[in-house]
Every structure is written in structure tokens, then in C-alpha cells.
Amino acid sequence: MGLTLDFVKSHGLGNDYIVMVIPPGGEWTPERIRLLCDRNFGIGSDGILALTRDSEPFGLRIFNPDGSEAEKSGNGLRIFAKFLFEFGYVASRTFRIETLGGKVLAEVFPDANKRVGRVRVDMGRYTFEPRDIGILDRDIPFVEDLLELGPDLRVKGTAVSVGNPHFVFFRDALDDALMKDWGPRIENHPLFSRRINTQMVRVSGPSEIEIRIWERGAGWTLASGSSSCAAASVAVHMGKVQSPVRVRMPGGELTISLGADREIRMEGPVAEVMTGNISPDLLEQLKRS
Numbered sequence: 001m002g003l004t005l006d007f008v009k010s011h012g013l014g015n016d017y018i019v020m021v022i023p024p025g026g027e028w029t030p031e032r033i034r035l036l037c038d039r040n041f042g043i044g045s046d047g048i049l050a051l052t053r054d055s056e057p058f059g060l061r062i063f064n065p066d067g068s069e070a071e072k073s074g075n076g077l078r079i080f081a082k083f084l085f086e087f088g089y090v091a092s093r094t095f096r097i098e099t100l101g102g103k104v105l106a107e108v109f110p111d112a113n114k115r116v117g118r119v120r121v122d123m124g125r126y127t128f129e130p131r132d133i134g135i136l137d138r139d140i141p142f143v144e145d146l147l148e149l150g151p152d153l154r155v156k157g158t159a160v161s162v163g164n165p166h167f168v169f170f171r172d173a174l175d176d177a178l179m180k181d182w183g184p185r186i187e188n189h190p191l192f193s194r195r196i197n198t199q200m201v202r203v204s205g206p207s208e209i210e211i212r213i214w215e216r217g218a219g220w221t222l223a224s225g226s227s228s229c230a231a232a233s234v235a236v237h238m239g240k241v242q243s244p245v246r247v248r249m250p251g252g253e254l255t256i257s258l259g260a261d262r263e264i265r266m267e268g269p270v271a272e273v274m275t276g277n278i279s280p281d282l283l284e285q286l287k288r289s
Contacts, residue, residue: 008275009272010272012269017046017073017075033063033067035286049061061100065217072100074229074254075270076225085114104123121266126264166198203235209248210247222250252269
């Protein structure tokens with residue numbers, strides 16, 4: 001069937017994305033991406049999911065609201081899988097999607113009306129290899145090491161990749177204000193050549209954690225699938241919790257399962273917000289940007 005409208009907007013636990021097939025204005029540029037994601041002048045979202053190949057493995061490009069491109073997004077993958085199934089690009093409940101961060105296997109759970117409210121994604125393996133994280137001048141993993149954030153300010157944490165880079169640190173109590181202060185410092189730290197996502201983590205049970213998220217290119221975020229995968233991976237690796245891990249965020253919860261070979265499986269909800277067409281006024285702005 002395919003998409004006949006200009007866009008679909010959906011969210012995973014409050015983390016919302018615009019799904020598009022044709023680049024408005026002719027091509028994807030940082031200026032057009034920023035305008036589309038702007039909540040005052042555009043459609044408004046935490047990012048854009050662009051279909052680049054309409055056969056399996058389906059091609060996906062992921063853009064952040066600052067105009068940069070991301071390797072992988074857990075919430076974005078669930079939203080994209082729902083889109084592919086509901087708009088008739090695929091009939092099977094399981095199918096592969098290819099991102100800059102690698103190929104993943106998605107499984108959708110449709111209801112009697114073929115609407116998808118839950119998606120499971122095999123997210124690949126986690127790794128502490130420095131170069132996979134974008135750390136270029138270090139040969140040993142950055143695991144429970146100190147990161148300098150300023151004069152007399154250091155944070156102990158772990159850098160991990162789940163297809164995109166993350167910095168995970170643990171605290172006995174979550175502090176939103178502190179995360180909003182430290183998040184941009186860590187994201188733009190010179191150690192990380194591609195910038196980095198950040199999670200503040202509190203262990204709240206034998207198989208449960210709570211996290212706060214600062215997302216590279218997006219900032220403070222209600223929920224993030226790849227952040228949940230990263231935080232759960234580090235927590236299990238360090239023996240703080242057992243798999244499967246219930247990850248609680250301000251936007252809701254995800255379940256992350258870790259295999260002995262470091263394989264990650266994520267499962268959680270997804271919901272459509274709207275479908276629509278871009279107005280001639282906005283389209284003209286996009287063409288000029």
C-alpha cells in the first residue's frame with residue numbers, strides 16, 4: 001500500500017518522531033530537519049525517521065532535531081516497525097531494518113484491527129570497545145573510570161555502545177537538575193569524537209532500574225530505547241541487576257533482556273499521534289531553507 005500522506009507522527013513513551021518517505025524540499029539538509037522538528041514553526045518532534053529502502057532489509061535514516069544524524073534509536077525503531085506494518089510495506093510480523101548502527105530484527109504485535117501497540121526489537125550486541133564509542137585516543141575500555149567535567153568536578157561512569165554511543169553513571173538518588181547540567185557537558189566532552197548520549201541510573205530492585213536521559217542532538221528526553229538498552233547492559237554487566245531488566249523513565253517503561261553473548265532485546269509500547277500533509281506555506285519555507 002505505502003504512505004500517500006506526507007508524514008506520520010508517532011511516539012514511544014513520549015519520545016516522538018516524524019516518519020517520512022520523501023524528503024520535503026528535495027533533500028535532507030540540517031536546516032530542513034531543524035525546521036520540521038521545531039515545535040513552534042514546524043511539525044514538532046524529537047527527530048525524523050526516513051524510509052530509504054522499501055524492501056527488506058528496510059532502510060532507515062534517523063535524524064536528530066539539531067540536524068545531525070543518529071546511528072540507532074530504540075524508540076525510533078519501534079515507531080518505524082509499526083509504520084512499516086500498518087502502512088502495508090510488510091505483511092510479516094517479523095522483518096529486518098538496516099540502520100547506520102547495524103541491522104536489527106523487529107517483531108510487531110498487532111491487534112484484531114491490525115494496529116500495532118507493542119514492538120520487540122533485537123538491538124544487536126553491546127560493546128565497551130573504545131573506537132566503537134568514538135574514543136580515539138584510548139586503547140582500554142572506559143569502564144567505571146573518572147570523566148573530568150570541570151575544575152574539581154568528576155563523574156565516575158562507563159562508556160558503552162549499543163550501535164550508538166552512551167555514557168552511563170549510577171547514583172543513589174536521581175536528580176533532574178543535575179542531569180540537565182551534566183548532560184550537555186558529557187555530550188560534548190572532547191573524549192567523545194562523535195558526542196555521546198548520557199544516562200543517570202538508580203538501581204531500584206533486583207531487576208529494575210530508573211534512568212534520566214540526556215540525548216545527543218536532542219537534549220533532555222522523556223524516554224529512549226537505546227538509552228534503556230545501554231543502562232541495562234551496564235547494570236547487568238556490573239552485577240547490579242539481573243536480566244530481564246525493567247527500565248523506568250519519566251515517559252514510561254521498557255523491558256530489556258540481555259543474553260550471555262551480550263545480545264540485547266528491547267520490548268515496549270508505541271502509539272501513533274497523527275498523519276498529515278505539509279502545508280504550502282511550510283513547504284515553501286523548507287524549499288528556501
